[in-house]
Amino acid sequence: MATDKELSDFLKSVEKRAFKRTAFAVRDDDSALDIVQDSMIRLAEKYVDRPAAELPLLFQRILSNATMDWFRRQKVRNAVVHNFSDFGGGGDDDGEFDILEMLDGIEGNVGTESASDSVSRDQILQLIEQQVGELPARQREAFLLRYWEELDVAETASVMGCSEGSVKTHCSRAVHALAKALKAKGLAP
Amino acid sequence: MTKYTKSTFSSMSHRDSLEARFGVRVASMLSERAQSTAPDISERLRFAREQALVRAQAARRQVQTASAPVVVGRGRSAVLANPLGWWFKLGSAAPLALLVLGLAGIAHVHDKAQIAAVAEVDAALLSDDLPPAAYTDPGFAEYLKTNRE
Numbered sequence: 001m002a003t004d005k006e007l008s009d010f011l012k013s014v015e016k017r018a019f020k021r022t023a024f025a026v027r028d029d030d031s032a033l034d035i036v037q038d039s040m041i042r043l044a045e046k047y048v049d050r051p052a053a054e055l056p057l058l059f060q061r062i063l064s065n066a067t068m069d070w071f072r073r074q075k076v077r078n079a080v081v082h083n084f085s086d087f088g089g090g091g092d093d094d095g096e097f098d099i100l101e102m103l104d105g106i107e108g109n110v111g112t113e114s115a116s117d118s119v120s121r122d123q124i125l126q127l128i129e130q131q132v133g134e135l136p137a138r139q140r141e142a143f144l145l146r147y148w149e150e151l152d153v154a155e156t157a158s159v160m161g162c163s164e165g166s167v168k169t170h171c172s173r174a175v176h177a178l179a180k181a182l183k184a185k186g187l188a189p
Numbered sequence: 190m191t192k193y194t195k196s197t198f199s200s201m202s203h204r205d206s207l208e209a210r211f212g213v214r215v216a217s218m219l220s221e222r223a224q225s226t227a228p229d230i231s232e233r234l235r236f237a238r239e240q241a242l243v244r245a246q247a248a249r250r251q252v253q254t255a256s257a258p259v260v261v262g263r264g265r266s267a268v269l270a271n272p273l274g275w276w277f278k279l280g281s282a283a284p285l286a287l288l289v290l291g292l293a294g295i296a297h298v299h300d301k302a303q304i305a306a307v308a309e310v311d312a313a314l315l316s317d318d319l320p321p322a323a324y325t326d327p328g329f330a331e332y333l334k335t336n337r338e
Contacts (some may be wrong), residue, residue, distance in 0.1 A: 007242060007245055015234040015237070017223060019226070020223050040241035041240060044242065045247075147213050148216040179211060
């Protein structure tokens with residue numbers, strides 16, 4: 001059974017990411033805060049007897065379900081269909097795009113910080129956040145769960161309610177879409 | 190059907206590794222950005238966390254109270270298993286039994302008194318010279334009334 005301290009530490013470590021992830025989905029800070037609070041309370045009330053190691057996966061599931069509940073309540077079905085549709089536009093052009101080049105570019109721009117230009121760094125971070133927010137919902141969900149929440153493929157599939165193959169596909173498409181979008185914004189060598 | 194060669198798997202693995210590196214790198218930048226969350230949002234998140242902890246404590250208490258009656262039940266069983274408990278139980282039941290017996294006795298005495306009174310009236314009527322039917326005669330009743338006056 002997780003102690004109060006374990007639960008508190010866990011919630012503290014995850015709350016900001018949870019808020020951002022939800023805000024990406026619902027595009028409204030107040031609603032995102034409500035959803036995160038609701039998820040925290042659900043976790044605390046219903047799963048207080050679970051060991052601390054199980055909390056991350058449980059919380060991600062609860063948060064995803066709470067976000068879906070929010071969409072259902074809002075009855076914005078058209079928006080949901082739009083957001084949750086697969087990344088369109090004629091499929092991927094993975095073969096033509098050199099992600100290694102993009103990776104070097106992004107690391108060159110952000111990874112090695114220029115002491116003289118922290119404003120530029122903030123702008124880059126903001127741009128990256130914006131581009132993540134503009135990803136199709138399923139791709140963004142898979143990308144954030146895999147790389148930000150550090151869940152493995154099986155855990156991500158379980159939270160998203162899809163197959164492991166779909167998770168890999170969503171993640172790959174998200175990475176390529178992000179790399180492409182960032183390159184288009186000039187964040188490239 | 191696609192035929193996968195050793196070099197195909199190698200390039201797929203290389204691509205996966207690049208994608209993972211890119212993903213982790215972007216995620217680390219998102220984390221950095223998340224640290225600069227507005228103070229009001231951080232405050233609301235702190236409040237939400239505290240609310241969740243309060244609910245967790247309440248849920249724990251509920252679980253503990255739910256298991257408490259079992260202990261009480263065992264306690265009572267232990268008391269009842271003690272011979273002194275039977276005496277205590279008998280002592281508690283005795284006043285009630287006395288009350289019931291007393292009420293039954295009073296009812297019996299009252300019934301006997303009523304029967305005796307009715308029997309006395311019947312005996313007086315039957316042993317008198319006047320037939321009982323005379324008391325139903327209105328003329329005789331009037332006669333008794335005027336004589337009394």
